[in-house]
Amino acid sequence: xxxxxxxxxxxxxxxxxxxxxxxxxxxxxxxxxxxxxxxxxxxxxxxxxxxxxxxxxxxxxxxxxxxxxxxxxxxxxxxxxxxxxxxxxxxxxxxxxxxxxxxxxxxxxxxxxxxxxxxxxxxxxxxxxxxxxxxxxxxxxxxxxxxxxxxxxxxxxxxxxxxxxxxxxxxxxxxxxxxxxxxxxxxxxxxxxxxxxxxxxxxxxxxxxxxxxxxxxxxxxxxxxxxxxxxxxxxxxxxxxxxxx
Amino acid sequence: xxxxxxxxxxxxxxxxxxxxxxxxxxxxxxxxxxxxxxxxxxxxxxxxxxxxxxxxxxxxxxxxxxxxxxxxxxxxxxxxxxxxxxxxxxxxxxxxxxxxxxxxxxxxxxxxxxxxxxxxxxxxxxxxxxxxxxxxxxxxxxxxxxxxxxxxxxxxxxxxxxxxxxxxxxxxxxxxxxxxxxxxxxxxxxxxxxxxxxxxxxxxxxxxxxxxxxxxxxxxxxxxxxxxxxxxxxxxxxxxxxxxxxxxxxxxxxxxxxxxxxxxxxxxxxxxxxxxxxxxxxxxxxxxxxxxxxxxxxxxxxxxxxxxxxxxxxxxxxxxxxxxxxxxxxxxxxxxxxxxxxxxxxxxxxxxxxxxxxxxxxxxxxxxxxxxx
Ligand SMILES: Nc1ncnc2c1ncn2[C@@H]1O[C@H](COP(=O)(O)OP(=O)(O)O)[C@@H](O)[C@H]1O
Ligand SMILES: [Mg+2]
Numbered sequence: 001x002x003x004x005x006x007x008x009x010x011x012x013x014x015x016x017x018x019x020x021x022x023x024x025x026x027x028x029x030x031x032x033x034x035x036x037x038x039x040x041x042x043x044x045x046x047x048x049x050x051x052x053x054x055x056x057x058x059x060x061x062x063x064x065x066x067x068x069x070x071x072x073x074x075x076x077x078x079x080x081x082x083x084x085x086x087x088x089x090x091x092x093x094x095x096x097x098x099x100x101x102x103x104x105x106x107x108x109x110x111x112x113x114x115x116x117x118x119x120x121x122x123x124x125x126x127x128x129x130x131x132x133x134x135x136x137x138x139x140x141x142x143x144x145x146x147x148x149x150x151x152x153x154x155x156x157x158x159x160x161x162x163x164x165x166x167x168x169x170x171x172x173x174x175x176x177x178x179x180x181x182x183x184x185x186x187x188x189x190x191x192x193x194x195x196x197x198x199x200x201x202x203x204x205x206x207x208x209x210x211x212x213x214x215x216x217x218x219x220x221x222x223x224x225x226x227x228x229x230x231x232x233x234x235x236x237x238x239x240x241x242x243x244x245x
Numbered sequence: 246x247x248x249x250x251x252x253x254x255x256x257x258x259x260x261x262x263x264x265x266x267x268x269x270x271x272x273x274x275x276x277x278x279x280x281x282x283x284x285x286x287x288x289x290x291x292x293x294x295x296x297x298x299x300x301x302x303x304x305x306x307x308x309x310x311x312x313x314x315x316x317x318x319x320x321x322x323x324x325x326x327x328x329x330x331x332x333x334x335x336x337x338x339x340x341x342x343x344x345x346x347x348x349x350x351x352x353x354x355x356x357x358x359x360x361x362x363x364x365x366x367x368x369x370x371x372x373x374x375x376x377x378x379x380x381x382x383x384x385x386x387x388x389x390x391x392x393x394x395x396x397x398x399x400x401x402x403x404x405x406x407x408x409x410x411x412x413x414x415x416x417x418x419x420x421x422x423x424x425x426x427x428x429x430x431x432x433x434x435x436x437x438x439x440x441x442x443x444x445x446x447x448x449x450x451x452x453x454x455x456x457x458x459x460x461x462x463x464x465x466x467x468x469x470x471x472x473x474x475x476x477x478x479x480x481x482x483x484x485x486x487x488x489x490x491x492x493x494x495x496x497x498x499x500x501x502x503x504x505x506x507x508x509x510x511x512x513x514x515x516x517x518x519x520x521x522x523x524x525x526x527x528x529x530x531x532x533x534x535x536x537x538x539x540x541x542x543x544x545x546x547x548x549x550x551x552x553x554x555x556x557x558x559x560x561x562x563x564x565x566x567x568x569x570x571x572x573x574x575x576x577x578x579x580x581x582x583x584x585x586x587x588x589x590x591x592x593x594x595x596x597x598x599x600x601x602x603x604x605x606x607x608x609x610x611x612x613x614x615x616x617x618x
Contacts, residue, residue, distance in 0.1 A: 052499060074498035083499075090496040092489040099485050108482065109501045111510045117482040163501065 005030050005167055005197045006051070011060035013050060020046045022221035024060075028167070033193040035208045036201045037232075038218035039241065044201045045087055047218070048169045052084040053077040064167060079109070083165030087172050087201075089152035091159070093145030097136050100144050100155055101127045104162035126162060133192070134158040135184060149176040154185070161192060168198040174207055186210040263610075267559050268472065275465040285454055292461045292529045294569030295468050297322075299522025301549035301561035302471050303515025308547070309555035310479060311511045312491030313399075313408070317416030318546045320423045321391040321516035323538030325523030327427075327434070328386045330533030331377040333443035334359045339378075340445060361440065365432035374433075380447060387524045388517060395516030399509035408494070408508075417540060424539030439534030446528055457529070464525040468562065471518045475558045478514065487511060519546075548587060551594045554603025563602060 008026035012019060021043040028034055036044050049055035051062055053074040062069040067080050078084075092100050105126065108117040131137040134154040139147065144155055153173055160168055173189070174182045182204070189200065189211050202208050208215065208229065215232045217224040225235045232238055279291050300318045307313050338359050358370055376382040398419070402412055427434045434440070449456050478484055490497050490504045497504050527533045536542070545568070553564020568587070575583040598605055 054495075054499075075501050075503045078499050078501040086496070090493060092492055092496070094488050094492050095485055103482060103485050103489060103502075104500050106501055110503075111483065111506050114483040114486055114502075114507075115478065115481050159500065 003030050004028065005032075005065060006199075007061075007063040008047075008051070009061045009063075011047070011050060011062065012058050013046060013055060014058045019221050021050065021057075024218075024221065024223055026216065026223070028197050028199060031193075031195065031197060033189070033198045033200065033211060033213050034216060035212040035214075036199060036216045036218060037203070037205075037208060038224070041220075042218040043221040044218055045171055046221075048084065048171055048199070048201065051077075051167075052082055052169060054084075075109075078163070078165075079106070081166035083160035083163045083168050085153075085156045085160055085168075085170045085173060087175070089149065089156050091144040091147075091152050091155045094143065096141050096143055097131065097147070097155060098127060098140040100159055101130055101162050104159040106163050130158045130161045133161065133188065150178065150181045153177065154188070157188065157192070166196050168193065168196060170198065170200045172201055172203065174202065174204060182207055183210075264476070268469075268476075271472070271559050271562060272469055275469065276462070279465075280458070280461065285457055288461055289457060289529065290569070290573060291566070292457075292464050293526065294566045295464050295562075296522045296526035296529065297546060297549065297569060298468055298562045298565035299471055299525070300515075300519040300546040301553060301565045302468070302475055302558050303518035304547055304550035305553075305555055305558050305561045306475055306478065306487075306511050306518075307515040308550065309557075310484065310487045310491060311508055312487075312494075313508055313512060314410075314413045314547070315416045315512065315515070316413050316540065316543045316547065317419045318515065318519045319420050319538045319540070319543035320416075321395060321519035322523035322526070322542070322546070323423055323427070323533070323535075324391040324394070325387045325520030326527045326533040326537060327440070327523075328377065328383055328390065328520075329524035329527040330435075330440040330443070331374060332380060332383040333446060333527065334440050335374070335378050336446070337442065337444045359435075359440070360442070361435045361438070362432060365436075367432040371433055387520050391520035392513035392517040396509045396513040399512040400505055403505035403508045406505075417543070420538065420540045420543045424535045427535040427538060434535075435533075437535060439532055439536075441532045441534075443531055451528065451531065460525070460529050464529065467521055467525065471521065472558045472562065475514075475518075478511070479558070483507065483510075545587065548591050548594075550601075551591065552601055554601030554605075556600055557603030560601055560603030567602075 004027050006026070006028040008024060011021055011024045011026070013021050024047065026047070036047070038044055046055060050057045051064075051069060053069065053072060053076075057070055060070070064077075064080065064082060067077075069077055069080075069082070072080070092103070095103070102119065102123070105123050107123070108114050127140075128137070131140055134157055136151060136154060136158065139151070144152065147155060153176070157170070157173060170189070174185050177185060186207060189198070192198075200211065212229055214227065215229050216226045217232055217238050219241050224241065225232050225238045227235075275295070279288060283291060300322050304315065304318060307315050338357050358368070362370070377386070398415075402408075402415060407415065428437045430436070443451060445451060446456075449459075451457075479487075486497065486502055486507055489500070490507060494504050523537075526537070549565040549568050550561045551564070552568055553562065554560030568590075571586070572583060575586060594601060600607070
């Protein structure tokens, strides 16, 4: 068995008594690409929120490499190597595509360092290659606010690639994309998930089939099933609660 | 936004040229045109507005780019102003020849003590006045004190994610408190009358025309330096992080930055600019007063920046000069309408010209360029 990069144990969060995630165990291996599926409100986004520090869990433990993430705040978790893409594409709309990628370059992220930061060749090359990967090489000088919804999704993925995280958390990366864009994105995910661990939340089963190694099904904050796509799809509980309708 | 949506290398060069050009034009205006065209009295007024322009330049950084609306820049202006006043007052008190109350103070045995202290029966100089005997301490206090206060205040609040309108209220409260404390502690601060009657700075007679010219040029030079420093910050990666924070603070954390640190930093820079302005104001106008510290002046400073353009450092300077002259015009002619005027001006700018005069100019430029090609 390969080593675990992420170990979530007994994770619970309660919003005014409502348990959005309830005593969940969740393990991700090195270099694995995991899909998390489940009906709306199952707690998928909340799970990622807790891993990346956006939401504080009520109880439980989240271990990433040798860090206990529940003791850290967002920017520390990011610097430790966790990258997060949000459900609604979150890019810096007043900055150009180039600048969005530039400030995601994980160097000199303190005040004085960033004041005297100079773009170097290595960064420029990385920006070029990432822009090509995310199909935005011709839009480097475009304000991110002017991109289409799908392009913003790609740009946000590109920002994560600049960060080069060991664990990539992607929340519905193909939402709002055309069929063609979905295919491109599946290819993109397959190539960028090499050499790192990736967790993808997705609704679109066809898309999940294109990328997943292993699937986790959440329901009402709890783990419903876990296994290969085929195993999960033939699990009667899953069929009943989710895939059935 | 004032910058074009897409920027090719050609438009980049053009906007760089435009930036450098408008900076040189401002320098020409402040360093050559004003001194040649104005008599000493009018030049003194210009110096006064320029002192306030330091605050407006800081507000562009903090509000326009950092997204933090500070209604407390008067506090930092006031700290700079009072620190300078303390030094000048001690120099005046020590200099028997020029001290107006010499005979009296000798009689009461209060020589070397600022006159207002003697009037308020404070007989010993408070310990925290002592270091202001030294010019070097005073300058350091002006340059370090206010930014330090701003940094700590900002960091504590931003770290707890107090932002937006709540932080504006915190700064507003600070302005009010500062004015109240100064007015209340008359024996130590000169109270509502402020601190005035200075005579000399390092032996230089401040009433002398030459001294006024010297101070004017120092102020103009420092102001241009602050504008340049602000431009350097905005063009650095830090500037882009600030814009990112303004637009999506939550996202910036997940790019690995600590937004509280960046916001506190830019707030401190603006505080330093304000304090320099306050010190230069006091040297040239001969006054440190609680009326320049409280809520009203703090809000006026925001209006300077709004009128000039809150995304333009240079615009802020013009905003301060224009509103300053308007204020003088009103107070010479119909004082009572000033508040209505500035209120209406603010509403008009916010509603119809959110990026101020600089934004208007940018629009005209863009349109002209389109017409060209
Ligand atoms: N901050 C919050 N406060 C209260 N309820 C929340 C909060 N965040 C999420 N929830 C609730 O938790 C449940 C799970 O939400 P979410 O994780 O977004 O689901 P999913 O991403 O699986 O669709 C939903 O019922 C949602 O309303
Ligand atoms: Mg969700």
